[in-house]
Amino acid sequence: MEYSRSIIDIIKERTSRRSYTPRAVEAEKREALERMFAQVQGPFGGRARFAILDTSGWGEGRINSLGTYGTIQGATLFIVGMIARGGHDMEDFGCQFEKIILRATDLGLGTCWIGGIFNRSRFALKAGVRENEVLPAISPLGYPTERRSVADSVIRWSAGSRNRRPWADLFFDRDFERGLAPDRAGRYAEPLEVLRLGPSASNRQPWRVVKEQGRDVFHLFLCRSRGYDKLIKAVDLQRLDMGIAMSHFEVAASELGLEGRWRTSPPRLDFVPERTEYVQSWVGG
Numbered sequence: 699m700e701y702s703r704s705i706i707d708i709i710k711e712r713t714s715r716r717s718y719t720p721r722a723v724e725a726e727k728r729e730a731l732e733r734m735f736a737q738v739q740g741p742f743g744g745r746a747r748f749a750i751l752d753t754s755g756w757g758e759g760r761i762n763s764l765g766t767y768g769t770i771q772g773a774t775l776f777i778v779g780m781i782a783r784g785g786h787d788m789e790d791f792g793c794q795f796e797k798i799i800l801r802a803t804d805l806g807l808g809t810c811w812i813g814g815i816f817n818r819s820r821f822a823l824k825a826g827v828r829e830n831e832v833l834p835a836i837s838p839l840g841y842p843t844e845r846r847s848v849a850d851s852v853i854r855w856s857a858g859s860r861n862r863r864p865w866a867d868l869f870f871d872r873d874f875e876r877g878l879a880p881d882r883a884g885r886y887a888e889p890l891e892v893l894r895l896g897p898s899a900s901n902r903q904p905w906r907v908v909k910e911q912g913r914d915v916f917h918l919f920l921c922r923s924r925g926y927d928k929l930i931k932a933v934d935l936q937r938l939d940m941g942i943a944m945s946h947f948e949v950a951a952s953e954l955g956l957e958g959r960w961r962t963s964p965p966r967l968d969f970v971p972e973r974t975e976y977v978q979s980w981v982g983g
């Protein structure tokens with residue numbers, strides 16, 4: 699993959715940015731991102747399509763032309779993505795879009811996953827979404843203002859964006875009864891740590907991971923937040939979060955030289971917490 703420096707450092711640096719300066723994004727940076735569009739892959743083999751849209755002609759000054767209710771300010775360029783509907787379309791999309799977001803971070807550009815409220819039909823029309831496709835998310839792309847806007851700060855505060863759940867809430871040893879401490883994760887402590895740092899819709903962090911005993915096998919589960927699935931009907935935001943988690947885990951493992959791959963191999967567990975569903979397993983070695 700085309701990153702210019704440590705992907706683990708890039709992941710640690712990324713944060714959602716919602717207000718932008720008028721400074722234009724250089725053609726070379728756009729091209730670098732566009733090259734990435736064709737390269738990125740997801741764990742289930744579904745290929746998403748991406749484009750950069752310039753919204754500057756969409757009705758200047760009209761705060762709502764993007765449909766984000768003024769939460770995104772000053773941005774004219776947006777990365778948009780679409781994928782054919784299918785079994786694991788959202789995980790595949792989440793994984794691929796996040797790899798692009800990380801490349802934008804690498805290039806010194808600001809981004810913000812927007813999967814909730816925006817003018818989805820307008821972006822879909824402009825992006826040329828096909829009948830069997832869905833447009834799960836977009837992201838502004840540009841140079842962020844030095845200081846966050848009030849709107850950005852309010853959203854971050856209400857989502858608790860600066861914080862992440864502790865390891866004990868997310869990672870488990872053998873089964874869901876025992877938490878996994880970093881020193882029990884071996885060489886995978888860092889890939890798990892960067893999974894934990896990932897962005898998620900409303901910062902809900904629905905990822906859960908169960909490590910097998912004595913093997914580098916990690917089973918990923920989605921623990922759905924109560925009532926959240928009904929919020930946005932068009933897309934399953936928490937499955938996008940799972941794809942993001944998979945991208946972080948996978949790129950960090952690859953940087954550390956840890957070989958492995960995604961496989962469907964659900965573990966036999968006596969107890970699985972409520973609203974928790976199996977997604978996929980990483981099989982190392």
Ligand SMILES: Cc1cc2nc3c(=O)[nH]c(=O)nc-3n(C[C@H](O)[C@H](O)[C@H](O)COP(=O)(O)O)c2cc1C
Pocket residue numbers: 712713714715769810811812813814815835853854857858859860896897898899900901935938939942
């Ligand atoms: C799938 C997804 C959808 C999101 N949708 C929105 C959105 O519609 N509006 C918004 O302001 N932020 C959105 N976010 C950004 C999250 O609020 C943010 O990632 C989270 O609070 C953590 O903050 P950080 O990205 O700065 O680490 C979304 C994030 C993800 C992963």
